[in-house]
Amino acid sequence: MKSSGFLRVGPFSTNTLIVMVAVYVALFANTALFNSAFNIYKGGVEEVLFTISLLPFVAAIFIVILAALCLRAAAKPILITFLLSSSVIAYFMNSYGVVVDADMLVNVLETDTGEARDLLSVALILYVLILGVVPSLFVYRAELNLPRLKTALTSRLKLVFASVATIVAVFFLFSGHYISMFREHKEIWYRANPIHAVYSAGKLVHDSVKFASLPHLVVGAHAKIPEWDTHRELVVMVVGETARADHFSLNGYARETNPRLQREGVINFPDFWSCGTSTAQSVPCMFSHYSRAEFDPEKANAADNALDILKRAGVSILWRDNNSSSKHVADRVEYEDFRTEKTNPFCDVECRDEGMLSGLQDYIDRHPVGDILIVLHQMGNHGPAYYRRYPPSFEKFTPVCKTNDLGACSKEEIVNAYDNAILYTDFFLSKVIELLKRNDKFETAMLYVSDHGESLGENGLYLHGLPYFLAPDAQKHVPFIMWFGRNFDPQSLSSIQAKRMEQLSHANIFSTLLGLFELQTAAYNPNTDILDHSNPAYF
Ligand SMILES: [Zn+2]
Numbered sequence: 001m002k003s004s005g006f007l008r009v010g011p012f013s014t015n016t017l018i019v020m021v022a023v024y025v026a027l028f029a030n031t032a033l034f035n036s037a038f039n040i041y042k043g044g045v046e047e048v049l050f051t052i053s054l055l056p057f058v059a060a061i062f063i064v065i066l067a068a069l070c071l072r073a074a075a076k077p078i079l080i081t082f083l084l085s086s087s088v089i090a091y092f093m094n095s096y097g098v099v100v101d102a103d104m105l106v107n108v109l110e111t112d113t114g115e116a117r118d119l120l121s122v123a124l125i126l127y128v129l130i131l132g133v134v135p136s137l138f139v140y141r142a143e144l145n146l147p148r149l150k151t152a153l154t155s156r157l158k159l160v161f162a163s164v165a166t167i168v169a170v171f172f173l174f175s176g177h178y179i180s181m182f183r184e185h186k187e188i189w190y191r192a193n194p195i196h197a198v199y200s201a202g203k204l205v206h207d208s209v210k211f212a213s214l215p216h217l218v219v220g221a222h223a224k225i226p227e228w229d230t231h232r233e234l235v236v237m238v239v240g241e242t243a244r245a246d247h248f249s250l251n252g253y254a255r256e257t258n259p260r261l262q263r264e265g266v267i268n269f270p271d272f273w274s275c276g277t278s279t280a281q282s283v284p285c286m287f288s289h290y291s292r293a294e295f296d297p298e299k300a301n302a303a304d305n306a307l308d309i310l311k312r313a314g315v316s317i318l319w320r321d322n323n324s325s326s327k328h329v330a331d332r333v334e335y336e337d338f339r340t341e342k343t344n345p346f347c348d349v350e351c352r353d354e355g356m357l358s359g360l361q362d363y364i365d366r367h368p369v370g371d372i373l374i375v376l377h378q379m380g381n382h383g384p385a386y387y388r389r390y391p392p393s394f395e396k397f398t399p400v401c402k403t404n405d406l407g408a409c410s411k412e413e414i415v416n417a418y419d420n421a422i423l424y425t426d427f428f429l430s431k432v433i434e435l436l437k438r439n440d441k442f443e444t445a446m447l448y449v450s451d452h453g454e455s456l457g458e459n460g461l462y463l464h465g466l467p468y469f470l471a472p473d474a475q476k477h478v479p480f481i482m483w484f485g486r487n488f489d490p491q492s493l494s495s496i497q498a499k500r501m502e503q504l505s506h507a508n509i510f511s512t513l514l515g516l517f518e519l520q521t522a523a524y525n526p527n528t529d530i531l532d533h534s535n536p537a538y539f
Helices: 014-028 031-040 045-069 072-096 102-109 113-119 122-141 149-173 175-184 195-212 259-263 279-287 297-301 306-312 353-357 360-365 411-437 506-516
Strands: 009-013 142-145 233-240 267-269 316-321 334-337 372-377 443-450 480-484
Touching: 009 014, 014 045, 014 072, 014 122, 014 142, 014 149, 031 045, 031 072, 045 072, 045 149, 045 175, 045 195, 072 122, 072 142, 102 195, 102 279, 122 142, 149 175, 195 297, 233 411, 233 506, 259 411, 279 297, 279 506, 306 316, 306 372, 306 506, 353 372, 353 411, 360 372, 411 443, 411 480, 443 506
Parallel strands: 009 142, 233 372, 233 443, 316 334, 316 372
Antiparallel strands: 267 480, 443 480
16 A cells, blocks of 8 residues: 555554654653653662663553554544643643542533633643644544554564563563562652553443432431520631642741731631642542541542531521632532622633622521521632632732743742732631621631642642652641630530640531531531530530
8 A cells, every 4th residue: 555645654564663662751751760760760870770760661551551452443533632642641741730530620620611711731732742642633634554454463462471571571671660569669650651540430420320329328328406506607618729838928928928817816726637739639638527538539429428417407508609619519509600700700811719708698588497507618729720729819928920930930939829829818808707797696617727828839849739658748738717706605615725726627518517516416526526516516
């Protein structure tokens, strides 16, 4: 067969095309893998040779996988998907130091168009063009030899055999290093692109099938508010986004990022830790009765959370969301989206957190009996476009990074934009407190907690979402603040000054929420409740 037509290449056998694509991706889309191996296995010649050996090792693995999938007409679409997805993953790994695992994929799947627009950058387009589109065009225009089935099968088997032999040979040549990498430095292998992402996607599908068949688990079936509890509670819980504890002046940050909260006499918890490093993990986890070790988003989805239990006991619950969604936490309670001008009166370049307070007094007034819990899910400090997260009047720290391509900004500009967004959260929380003060016929309380922190360029890391064991404290150490109105039961606050210095986490929120409403249920654990209700004043 002769090549013909414009930009035709080839003819090649499908096997040749597979090898070309595998080597291209191994060589050009895996710099994060080589860098990470090189940084950990520093030292002699053998270490350098080991790092180099990763190239034939991953290329051979790609070939085995592609050889199994690229059958006849499926070959080109599969190779193109492989190239395009590797190019996108390479961009995120190289630019932000992230690892694409199951949690990250859930994040991606739940990312809406607004967040996706935040991530679009010139650098991303260049990555996709050079690592994805150009080689994909080559694959698309390649003329393929299609030999008879028997011949094709024999040569395919030879290719697989040679690749497996390469994998085994390379492994045994540097077995000490490979065993050490798979045992002690998994983080290197997590950067093998796109092997780890494909593995994680498979695991995700497997888990969702496994948990989809789970029956709904009722937690705290007979939860009730005791009869002696005749006063009414009004609690606002603010679920923050991407705020790190060490950028709050309440926690000793040198910059004044909490001027209003400092005036309000809030109770600050300096040693508070997140359940996960992503929204999709942390938000459902903090409302779930599962501990961090037991928690899985799919499993938690199939069980009642704190809101379900409180609702069953008669508490009126409203979730207002200016983030992407409640991550299924509010699936069974009243939910309002505030990312649209239809509900949110404070929208300029985007809808502001402040807008979630609009009409809230009406909601409270419309519920003349019983307790009320309002959850406000903030846009907060969602990155990388921190500069979009606050109105212009909050641009106190300058100059700011005005692009989502963090690599193009200085550390100072990134931190300035990030801190301005914290300052806006400080303002927002003071507005929540103002609302509660106007309603002090209730026992009022506010809880504020961030879902996870953020890396701001330390050690080349940006954003969040690293596997928990790998993630730096910046992604896990989060602000947690409580405020109580003047009618709040002083008995339950008696030990809070000692308690606030303890190491606490998202795992304490479930029982603290139930405890705030004096809920009687077997699901409540007094040991994890931050407040002490052991001597109720109203017996
Ligand atoms: Zn988040």
